[in-house]
Amino acid sequence: MGEFRIVRKTASERKVIHRMAKHLAEPRWMVYPTAKRSEQALVRLGVTAYELLGGVARHERHQTWGRAVLKAREPLIDQRAFRSAVVFREYVTDDARLVLANLRDAAAQGAVVLNHCRVVDLRGDPKASAVQATCNLTRRNVTIGAGAIVNASGPWVDPVRRMEGPVDDRLILSKGVHLTLASDRLPVNNTVTMPMPDGRTLFVVRRGEATYVGTTDTLVDRDPEVWPSITDEDVDYILRAVERTFDVASIEPSEVQAAWAGLRPLIADGENNPGEISRKDEIWVGERGMITVAGGKLTGYRLMAEKVAETIRANAPVSVGTSPRESGYLPGGEFDGEVGDLAAHISQQHNLGIHTAHRLASLYGSEYDDILSLGRDPICPGSKIIDGEIVWAIEYEGAATLEDVFYRRTRAAWYEPNACELLQPMASIMAQHTGWSPERVEQEIAATSAVFRSELSFQAA
Numbered sequence: 507m508g509e510f511r512i513v514r515k516t517a518s519e520r521k522v523i524h525r526m527a528k529h530l531a532e533p534r535w536m537v538y539p540t541a542k543r544s545e546q547a548l549v550r551l552g553v554t555a556y557e558l559l560g561g562v563a564r565h566e567r568h569q570t571w572g573r574a575v576l577k578a579r580e581p582l583i584d585q586r587a588f589r590s591a592v593v594f595r596e597y598v599t600d601d602a603r604l605v606l607a608n609l610r611d612a613a614a615q616g617a618v619v620l621n622h623c624r625v626v627d628l629r630g631d632p633k634a635s636a637v638q639a640t641c642n643l644t645r646r647n648v649t650i651g652a653g654a655i656v657n658a659s660g661p662w663v664d665p666v667r668r669m670e671g672p673v674d675d676r677l678i679l680s681k682g683v684h685l686t687l688a689s690d691r692l693p694v695n696n697t698v699t700m701p702m703p704d705g706r707t708l709f710v711v712r713r714g715e716a717t718y719v720g721t722t723d724t725l726v727d728r729d730p731e732v733w734p735s736i737t738d739e740d741v742d743y744i745l746r747a748v749e750r751t752f753d754v755a756s757i758e759p760s761e762v763q764a765a766w767a768g769l770r771p772l773i774a775d776g777e778n779n780p781g782e783i784s785r786k787d788e789i790w791v792g793e794r795g796m797i798t799v800a801g802g803k804l805t806g807y808r809l810m811a812e813k814v815a816e817t818i819r820a821n822a823p824v825s826v827g828t829s830p831r832e833s834g835y836l837p838g839g840e841f842d843g844e845v846g847d848l849a850a851h852i853s854q855q856h857n858l859g860i861h862t863a864h865r866l867a868s869l870y871g872s873e874y875d876d877i878l879s880l881g882r883d884p885i886c887p888g889s890k891i892i893d894g895e896i897v898w899a900i901e902y903e904g905a906a907t908l909e910d911v912f913y914r915r916t917r918a919a920w921y922e923p924n925a926c927e928l929l930q931p932m933a934s935i936m937a938q939h940t941g942w943s944p945e946r947v948e949q950e951i952a953a954t955s956a957v958f959r960s961e962l963s964f965q966a967a
């Protein structure tokens with residue numbers, strides 16, 4: 507029953523996020539290929555239940571494609587293995603940019619937001635009334651007093667809880683790996699799901715000139731890391747899934763353009779199969795009063811925030827609002843139509859190539875104009891990334907390192923071809939705006955390309 511509630515709430519929340527920021531939660535048709543009629547019936551049953559629970563509008567409800575339609579619309583799907591498909595509406599979310607949009611929105615409402623600042627200890631006894639934090643860039647320490655302290659550190663929730671004193675771990679971490687290929691190596695027209703014999707489902711998603719594929723789901727028995735390593739097994743699992751689903755020549759690990767791994771913070775429930783562990787969220791109040799929020803789904807973040815606010819009201823001497831704003835837009839979210847319409851408008855109005863325009867629309871939404879006013883020259887010949895984006899990232903999105911710009915602001919690392927060639931021009935523009943010395947520029951490039959290479963270290967074998 508609890509799982510139904512999670513599905514219902516997250517399904518309807520996705521629509522709210524899409525209303526607030528259409529560019530960050532983009533509706534796409536998701537193609538689920540099926541081999542047999544019985545399988546098709548089962549998938550339709552699940553999708554129908556999901557649509558009813560989530561209140562999906564009639565025109566957005568699923569379709570079934572027979573063999574001829576499947577062949578016409580997704581010709582690459584192996585027609586010998588799959589005779590039909592169930593096609594349903596899903597939202598593709600840009601997680602890092604959704605977080606940024608919320609942080610900027612919070613700052614606009616008066617919040618003070620710190621980047622690269624790590625909480626290292628709690629202050630106050632018996633109740634914690636401040637955190638001690640260290641700036642990872644300057645190494646300066648600060649003590650920040652607070653009426654309520656909320657620990658929302660994802661996979662790091664348990665290490666932060668231990669700052670209150672000895673506690674048992676409550677999280678279990680599951681690694682998810684994605685691989686990026688050139689889109690012409692796997693040219694899908696829609697988002698395609700790949701049902702696996704072990705019961706998992708992987709996704710193939712087109713994004714500009716890239717197609718990314720993922721994800722794995724394997725338990726990790728060690729401390730959380732920002733960049734968990736990607737093994738040959740992870741890569742093999744994903745590439746074999748592609749071969750099972752598509753009629754394509756075997757893809758070699760050396761063809762992978764970029765890769766990344768993340769850790770899902772799941773609440774331990776005694777289940778050992780990561781796919782079976784509930785994606786529920788929970789809130790715990792620690793001995794010294796710190797409120798921890800853990801688990802959950804990204805798209806359920808507003809509901810989790812609401813529960814955190816209720817817990818603060820019940821436990822701490824501070825006043826907080828009653829619920830997240832229902833109406834209004836996140837920064838960049840206010841425009842007519844969908845991302846494709848906005849991209850066409852930008853391309854026409856500003857005489858830009860459609861790929862550059864589409865990038866601007868999907869990353870920045872209605873703020874594209876501000877970016878263009880900061881600079882509209884490609885950062886290097888042939889690039890779709892323009893110099894205004896780098897300036898914007900520094901001035902308005904708190905980017906402080908090349909890694910911030912390359913990975914979490916422009917998303918170039920994962921979705922642009924020959925991404926490492928963009929590091930030098932990006933770093934030069936950053937240097938002009940921040941006064942970085944030539945040595946600092948070299949350090950930033952070396953550090954960021956080391957991260958990029960380490961994610962692809964499976965190619966060295």
Ligand SMILES: Cc1cc2nc3c(=O)[nH]c(=O)nc-3n(C[C@H](O)[C@H](O)[C@H](O)COP(=O)(O)OP(=O)(O)OC[C@H]3O[C@@H](n4cnc5c(N)ncnc54)[C@H](O)[C@@H]3O)c2cc1C
Nearest residue numbers: 623624625659660661662682721768769770802803804805
């Ligand atoms: C591969 C993969 C696929 C996923 N797919 C989906 C999906 O399809 N749909 C969905 O809804 N969810 C999905 N998720 C889950 C979703 O990404 C997570 O639920 C979500 O990111 C959790 O958000 P969070 O803010 O709690 O944690 P995070 O996003 O991990 O953020 C935690 C933050 O806390 C910071 N931090 C850690 N320690 C400290 C400290 N001491 N001081 C200060 N800051 C600290 C970290 O630097 C980090 O920025 C997926 C996750 C993974 C890994």
